[in-house]
Amino acid sequence: MNLQATIDFDLRRFFRWWSKELSYWIPAPVLALLSDRSGYLIFAETPAGMTATFRRALDPDQPPVFSKTLNRDNPDAYRELLALQPELQKADTLLRLEASQGLTKTIYLPLAAQENLAQVVGFELDRYTPFKADAVYFANLPLGKTDSGQLRVQLVLTPRPVLDRLLEQLQSWGVQPSGVDYAEALPAEGITADYNLLPERFQPRGNRLSQSLHWLLNGLFALLLLAATIWPVWREGEAVERLKASIKTLEKETRLIEGQQQEIEAVRSKTQRLIDLKTQTPSLIEVLNELSKLLKDDTWLTHFQYTDKHLQVQGQSPAASALIGILEASPYFANVAFVSPLTQDKNTGRERFQISMDVAAVAETEPSEAADTAEETDTDANPADDNGSGTANE
Structure with a gap:
C-alpha cells in the first residue's frame, strides 16, 4: 500500500x-x-x-x-x-x-x-x-x-x-x-x-444571469431536499436523547428503590431471626411456671440463673436425688445433672443441691389435639356421673 x-x-x-x-x-x-x-x-x-x-x-x-x-x-x-x-x-x-x-x-x-x-x-x-x-x-x-x-x-x-x-x-x-x-x-x-x-x-455564450439564477434555484431545492431528509433524522435523534435522559433518571430511581428494598429485606431478616429465636427458646415465665409445677412444696430454690437456653438452680429438698428424674421427665429440660455433690443443711435437715440443665422449646398444642383431649376428658367424666345417677335411682 x-x-x-x-x-x-x-x-x-x-x-x-x-x-x-x-x-x-x-x-x-x-x-x-x-x-x-x-x-x-x-x-x-x-x-x-x-x-x-x-x-x-x-x-x-x-x-x-x-x-x-x-x-x-x-x-x-x-x-x-x-x-x-x-x-x-x-x-x-x-x-x-x-x-x-x-x-x-x-x-x-x-x-x-x-x-x-x-x-x-x-x-x-x-x-x-x-x-x-x-x-x-x-x-x-x-x-x-x-x-x-x-x-x-x-x-x-x-x-x-x-x-x-x-x-x-x-x-x-x-x-x-x-x-x-x-x-x-x-x-x-x-x-x-x-x-x-x-x-x-x-x-x-449563455446568459450568465439566467444560468446563475437557475443553478441558485436548483441549489436551494437541493438544500431543501437535504433538510427534508435530515430533519426527521435529527428529530428522531433528539427523541432518542430525551429517552436516554429519562432512562437515566429511572435508573437512579430504580437503584434507590432497590436500596430501600434491600434495607427492608435486611430488617425483615433480623425480625424473622428474633421471631425464630423467641419461638425456639421458652420465655422465663414458662420456665418458672414449669419448675413450680414440678417441684413440691417442701422444695425451694435459693439461686436461679437462666442464660442462653441454659438453666442453673440451687436450693434445698428432703430428697434432692429424686429431682434429676423429675426434671428429666419434663419436655422443657434436657441434660439434667448435678453440678456439685449433695450436702446436708444442719439447720433444716434438707439436702443442698446445685443442678444445671438445658432448656428446650416446647411446641404448642394444635387446636385439634386440644379439642380431642377435651373430648376424652368429658368422656372420662360422663361414666362416673351415669354410674352415680344409676345408684341414686336404685
Whole structure:
C-alpha cells in the first residue's frame, strides 16, 4: 500500500455525477420544473440527410420520443421541425459524429503528463494517429492509472473539415449545438460522454444571469431536499436523547428503590431471626411456671440463673436425688445433672443441691389435639356421673 500516492479528485466531474445520481430520486414532473430544458435533441448525419432525434433523458434504455430526417437542401427544415414540436426550443442540442467521421484510441502516458494533458496529447498526437494537432479537433478522457503506474487516456478526434462542414450545416438552420461527441466513444453508463469536441469558437455564450439564477434555484431545492431528509433524522435523534435522559433518571430511581428494598429485606431478616429465636427458646415465665409445677412444696430454690437456653438452680429438698428424674421427665429440660455433690443443711435437715440443665422449646398444642383431649376428658367424666345417677335411682 503506497501511502505517498496522490488522490485525484475532479470537482466538476464529482458534481456532474452527484447531480445525475440525485436526479434519479426526484420525480420526473418535479425534475422538469427545476430544469430549463425539455430534453435533448441529437443531430447525426446519415446518407439520407441530417437526422434529429429527441430524447427526454440521457438514458440509452429509454426509447427516443421521435426521430426525423431533415433535408440538407431545405433552409427551413429546422424551423418546420420547431413548428411541429415547439418544446424543442428548450431542448439541449448535441451533434453526434458517426463511426466514419472520427477516431478513438486508448493511449498510455506517464503520470507526469496529467497536469498538462491537453498540451502533451497535442504534441504527441502524430505519434499515435496519422494526423497532426492542427488538422483535427481532439479531446482526451482520463481513464485512470494502470498497475504499472501509467496514465490511461482515451483519445477522441475528428478531422477539422468534417466537423466544420457539419457545424456550418447546423448554423445555416440556426442551430447552435452545445456539444459534439463521437458515437464510438460513448461511456457504457450513458449517452453523453465526458468530453466535448466542439471548438471553443462555436460554443454558445449563455446568459450568465439566467444560468446563475437557475443553478441558485436548483441549489436551494437541493438544500431543501437535504433538510427534508435530515430533519426527521435529527428529530428522531433528539427523541432518542430525551429517552436516554429519562432512562437515566429511572435508573437512579430504580437503584434507590432497590436500596430501600434491600434495607427492608435486611430488617425483615433480623425480625424473622428474633421471631425464630423467641419461638425456639421458652420465655422465663414458662420456665418458672414449669419448675413450680414440678417441684413440691417442701422444695425451694435459693439461686436461679437462666442464660442462653441454659438453666442453673440451687436450693434445698428432703430428697434432692429424686429431682434429676423429675426434671428429666419434663419436655422443657434436657441434660439434667448435678453440678456439685449433695450436702446436708444442719439447720433444716434438707439436702443442698446445685443442678444445671438445658432448656428446650416446647411446641404448642394444635387446636385439634386440644379439642380431642377435651373430648376424652368429658368422656372420662360422663361414666362416673351415669354410674352415680344409676345408684341414686336404685
